[in-house]
Amino acid sequence: MEWKTITLDFNEGVCTLTLNSPETMNALSSELNSEMGAAINMLSADRQVRVLVITGSKKVFAAGGDIKAMASCNPEQARAYIEPIHQVFNKIAGLPIPTIAAVSGFAFGGGVELSLTCDFRIAAQNAKFGFPEINLGIFPAAGGSQRLPRLIGTQKTKRLMFTGETIDAAAALSFGLVDQVVPTEELMEEVKQFAVQLSKKPPLALMRLKESIQQGINTDINTALIMEMDNCCSLFASQDQKEGMNAFMERRTAVFKGQ
Numbered sequence: 001m002e003w004k005t006i007t008l009d010f011n012e013g014v015c016t017l018t019l020n021s022p023e024t025m026n027a028l029s030s031e032l033n034s035e036m037g038a039a040i041n042m043l044s045a046d047r048q049v050r051v052l053v054i055t056g057s058k059k060v061f062a063a064g065g066d067i068k069a070m071a072s073c074n075p076e077q078a079r080a081y082i083e084p085i086h087q088v089f090n091k092i093a094g095l096p097i098p099t100i101a102a103v104s105g106f107a108f109g110g111g112v113e114l115s116l117t118c119d120f121r122i123a124a125q126n127a128k129f130g131f132p133e134i135n136l137g138i139f140p141a142a143g144g145s146q147r148l149p150r151l152i153g154t155q156k157t158k159r160l161m162f163t164g165e166t167i168d169a170a171a172a173l174s175f176g177l178v179d180q181v182v183p184t185e186e187l188m189e190e191v192k193q194f195a196v197q198l199s200k201k202p203p204l205a206l207m208r209l210k211e212s213i214q215q216g217i218n219t220d221i222n223t224a225l226i227m228e229m230d231n232c233c234s235l236f237a238s239q240d241q242k243e244g245m246n247a248f249m250e251r252r253t254a255v256f257k258g259q
Helices: 030-044 075-091 111-117 133-135 145-154 154-163 169-175 184-199 205-216 220-239 239-249
Strands: 006-011 014-019 049-057 059-064 100-104 106-108 120-126 128-130 167-169 180-182
Touching: 006 030, 014 030, 014 184, 030 075, 049 184, 059 111, 059 239, 075 111, 100 106, 100 111, 100 184, 106 184, 120 133, 120 169, 120 184, 128 169, 145 154, 167 169, 180 184, 205 220, 205 239, 220 239
Parallel strands: 014 049, 049 100, 059 106, 100 120, 106 128, 120 180
Antiparallel strands: 006 014, 128 167
8 A cells, every 4th residue: 555644664563653754743633543544454454564653854743733624614624633542543543553653753642642552652862842722722632631630640641731831852751651661763763672572472462461451440340350361361271371371491491372
């Protein structure tokens, strides 16, 4: 498939999805969102892909929503614009593989919200984050007002979203918005090393673990504990579990096949 607003690169079980619409600063246009959705559908069916990295350019990760497309919207038209973004972002958040947002440059509004769909966020030192929507008479609604408080708490979320202020990478790290800050020129190499490390882990165990964590936080503790036990015990029917434990006892490196 020929892409116009994104690129895909595959290497060592890692797929890197790069937002590639420089003329719009990677704004979440309908075209870019549609192509992301198609790419995620394709990756979901590819068992060779064990990790997904989402990134932009050195100067901009994603500038947020398409203001020109939204400016004259009525409520029904606004829903027609936002709902497809929700659908794609939910697909990313629901992927059974580890996902990493590699953020360099500006990440505003929907760009930050895109990063929140990932399991990890690694930022370059030049990264800037902000939710300017309040200054436009709206608020972050591509999942941000729900995902961010689950990550950093309601108080810090209100601070960022009520004020619309821009913070740098160091502040984002202190807020808990990102997991790591690295030198700008080293971002993709650091992310690649982490992604390859994750790609060597047992895919089935990662899938069940991610499911347990993500579903568990949205239910009561007793239900979550049962879910945890069921998901872990199901892995004892896998070849990967046998390989992992045998490799440990034999003092060798396990080779996991996702079976």
